[in-house]
Amino acid sequence: MTTTPPYIPQIRLYQDWLREQRGLRFDHYDALWRWSTTDLQAFWQSIWDYFGLHSPTPYRAVLEGGPMPHVRWFPGAQANYARQVFRHAAPAHAAGHPAIVGEDERGRVRVLSWPELRRQVASLALALKAMGVQRGDRVAAYLPNVPETVVSFLACASIGAIWSLCAPDMGTAAVLDRFRQIEPKVLIGADGVHYGGKPLDRSAVVAELHAGLPSVQHLITLRTPYAAERVAGAADFDALTDRDNAATAALEPEWLPFEHPLWIVYSSGTTGLPKPIVHGHGGILLTMLAMKVLHNDIGPSYAPNSWGERFHWYSSTGWVMWNAQVAGLAGGTTIVLYDGHPGGSKEHPDWHVLWRFAARHRVTFFGAGAAYYANCMKAGVNLPALQADGFDLTRIRALGSTGSPLAEDVQRWGSAQFAALGTPDIWWANISGGTDFCGAFIGGHRELPQVPGQMQCRQLGCAVEAWGEDGQPLIGEVGELVCTQPIPSMPLYFWNDPGQQRYLSSYFDMYPGVWRHGDWLKIGTDGGCVIYGRSDATINRHGLRMGTSEIYAAVEALPEVLDSLVVDLEYLGRESYMPLFVVLRPGMTLDDALRERIAGAIRTALSPRFVPDEIVPMAEIPRTLSGKKQELPIKKLLLGQPLDKVVNRDAMANPGCLDAYVAFAQARLAPALGPC
Numbered sequence: 001m002t003t004t005p006p007y008i009p010q011i012r013l014y015q016d017w018l019r020e021q022r023g024l025r026f027d028h029y030d031a032l033w034r035w036s037t038t039d040l041q042a043f044w045q046s047i048w049d050y051f052g053l054h055s056p057t058p059y060r061a062v063l064e065g066g067p068m069p070h071v072r073w074f075p076g077a078q079a080n081y082a083r084q085v086f087r088h089a090a091p092a093h094a095a096g097h098p099a100i101v102g103e104d105e106r107g108r109v110r111v112l113s114w115p116e117l118r119r120q121v122a123s124l125a126l127a128l129k130a131m132g133v134q135r136g137d138r139v140a141a142y143l144p145n146v147p148e149t150v151v152s153f154l155a156c157a158s159i160g161a162i163w164s165l166c167a168p169d170m171g172t173a174a175v176l177d178r179f180r181q182i183e184p185k186v187l188i189g190a191d192g193v194h195y196g197g198k199p200l201d202r203s204a205v206v207a208e209l210h211a212g213l214p215s216v217q218h219l220i221t222l223r224t225p226y227a228a229e230r231v232a233g234a235a236d237f238d239a240l241t242d243r244d245n246a247a248t249a250a251l252e253p254e255w256l257p258f259e260h261p262l263w264i265v266y267s268s269g270t271t272g273l274p275k276p277i278v279h280g281h282g283g284i285l286l287t288m289l290a291m292k293v294l295h296n297d298i299g300p301s302y303a304p305n306s307w308g309e310r311f312h313w314y315s316s317t318g319w320v321m322w323n324a325q326v327a328g329l330a331g332g333t334t335i336v337l338y339d340g341h342p343g344g345s346k347e348h349p350d351w352h353v354l355w356r357f358a359a360r361h362r363v364t365f366f367g368a369g370a371a372y373y374a375n376c377m378k379a380g381v382n383l384p385a386l387q388a389d390g391f392d393l394t395r396i397r398a399l400g401s402t403g404s405p406l407a408e409d410v411q412r413w414g415s416a417q418f419a420a421l422g423t424p425d426i427w428w429a430n431i432s433g434g435t436d437f438c439g440a441f442i443g444g445h446r447e448l449p450q451v452p453g454q455m456q457c458r459q460l461g462c463a464v465e466a467w468g469e470d471g472q473p474l475i476g477e478v479g480e481l482v483c484t485q486p487i488p489s490m491p492l493y494f495w496n497d498p499g500q501q502r503y504l505s506s507y508f509d510m511y512p513g514v515w516r517h518g519d520w521l522k523i524g525t526d527g528g529c530v531i532y533g534r535s536d537a538t539i540n541r542h543g544l545r546m547g548t549s550e551i552y553a554a555v556e557a558l559p560e561v562l563d564s565l566v567v568d569l570e571y572l573g574r575e576s577y578m579p580l581f582v583v584l585r586p587g588m589t590l591d592d593a594l595r596e597r598i599a600g601a602i603r604t605a606l607s608p609r610f611v612p613d614e615i616v617p618m619a620e621i622p623r624t625l626s627g628k629k630q631e632l633p634i635k636k637l638l639l640g641q642p643l644d645k646v647v648n649r650d651a652m653a654n655p656g657c658l659d660a661y662v663a664f665a666q667a668r669l670a671p672a673l674g675p676c
Helices: 010-022 029-038 040-050 081-086 089-094 114-130 147-159 172-182 203-212 246-250 281-295 320-331 353-360 370-378 383-388 408-420 498-507 548-555 592-605 631-638 655-673
Strands: 063-065 071-073 100-104 109-112 138-142 162-166 186-190 192-195 198-201 218-222 261-267 275-280 310-313 334-339 365-369 398-402 427-430 432-434 439-443 464-467 478-483 515-523 529-534 539-541 544-546 561-566 569-571 574-577 579-584 614-617
Touching: 010 040, 010 281, 029 040, 040 063, 040 281, 071 281, 081 114, 081 147, 081 281, 081 320, 089 114, 100 147, 109 114, 114 147, 114 246, 138 147, 138 172, 138 203, 147 162, 147 320, 147 334, 162 172, 172 203, 172 275, 172 548, 172 592, 186 203, 203 218, 261 281, 261 320, 275 281, 281 320, 281 439, 310 320, 320 334, 320 365, 334 353, 353 365, 353 383, 365 370, 370 398, 370 408, 383 408, 398 408, 408 427, 464 515, 498 515, 544 548, 548 561, 548 579, 548 592, 561 631, 579 592, 592 614, 631 655
Parallel strands: 100 334, 138 162, 138 186, 162 261, 186 218, 310 334, 310 365, 365 398, 398 427, 579 614
Antiparallel strands: 063 071, 100 109, 192 198, 261 275, 432 439, 464 478, 478 515, 515 529, 529 569, 539 544, 561 579, 569 574
């Protein structure tokens, strides 16, 4: 691999800048982190200055207000996400680096140069304006991980429209549950996808979504070879992005208030509809730049101190890592997208697919969910053999992982694979964050020691602690992950949330003024961190979160099912295991046919990702006196905790049903999971 020696990690370049421009010297990372989380004004001002952000209007403060969430960042400033992206167009293009490289399952490769990306974005932005889309209008998209999706997002950002995206692997009901809440003016949908080796017609789904969203005034379809017929009344995406004239050349992204909404993403809790979370242009830019450049060590592709970065993170468009992938553009990095199944197909499984893809497109940073690496290990992926077949993987210098805890043995396996390729010092950027604030609390540091199964540090600007039940910070013990200081990318608000009631109850109900994230965390004396899964009952299936209420709605709509309860047993170093307990109507039997109907209901309404590992018949679902399903106590019980430590029988409406769950835990889970 040819580089420009010596390479200086991005976080060290930032520290050198702090020393030269601010007179700040930090002898070790802990001192830098403590400064960043105690002097918020100085730290976030340094991020603004270091990355050369600009506003045509002055701001009166870096941060004002409080406590969380009642704060404002850079009040008076203006920003635009797309403007930040296109500031890199000229130098990146001059250096010969494209903006986007995309490939799909069928091997079709598309490369968008920076000028071509800008032209298509401007063309679509002008088309949206001609449709009457104004600042604050919502544009909803049902699209796969292709360059057109990035173009659509940046077009919306350019004119101040609010973007919202769902993946085509989501069921129609789940998509409507999200988009109906935000009342979009425009719907952009792909009429087909190719996934898992199969062409999938999505034209009927797009038509159904259109019919189910009365607010939509304009429908745009991305036409594919996989649809049997065209969606009636839809404009053609390719035609709308084909404009190339003086108007497209002249269009500049609009300056917007710093807190102007950028996108609406969705995070499901244990009850109610998915939460429509609104993030702002300025806050997302600040947080994404700090995370991508400083902690993931991904600089501009065109920088002298660079390997000609090509950033890939395998993701569905329904996962927040799609947003993180696109953020590479905001730092001037070429992003490399894969649209398809990472493991081939059911008929022809092949976990070398993404590695060959990475070799073909000279990826330097390769990211995926932790479950992906575990699947590669189990499938016997052999990277040296792939290299011998002509697929050069030596340009990969970093492996990113998130979504669930990365097991120690999986990380050791991956490191050994790269050592055999001649890269003995491969760096793992293991991160943990969330859709909720569209960032990472815990992440990597190129120059800190690596411990397999552990994340290296708490990220700059993130005042993260593990709290015990008494609300005091813990070191070396597992506690609730909290963040005691605000971060710019924390939600502006939830859409249609009077009095911020859902927002406050989602993160600030346990500790007013302190963000409670819903994860178990242990912070070591060396600053390293380990995530132990969710501390609430939300389902986290390989990084994608889904509210249990959405699963219940799908399952309990079946006439055979009276009641149900689902838990996700996600735990460090162990495979995710999700059992679904069902109470059937009298006389019904849980045979294979009914199991398949239950699985099919979840697959259709939500996604195949949330089909349970096991469906178990029970006489009753444990409930509180007020009728609430006792998900978290059952989860703790199935993770091996004693019954008397997880539930108060006196607070239950039906304590007698617990014996069956104890028996299930002892018979099915204890031998497999071992002590917790």
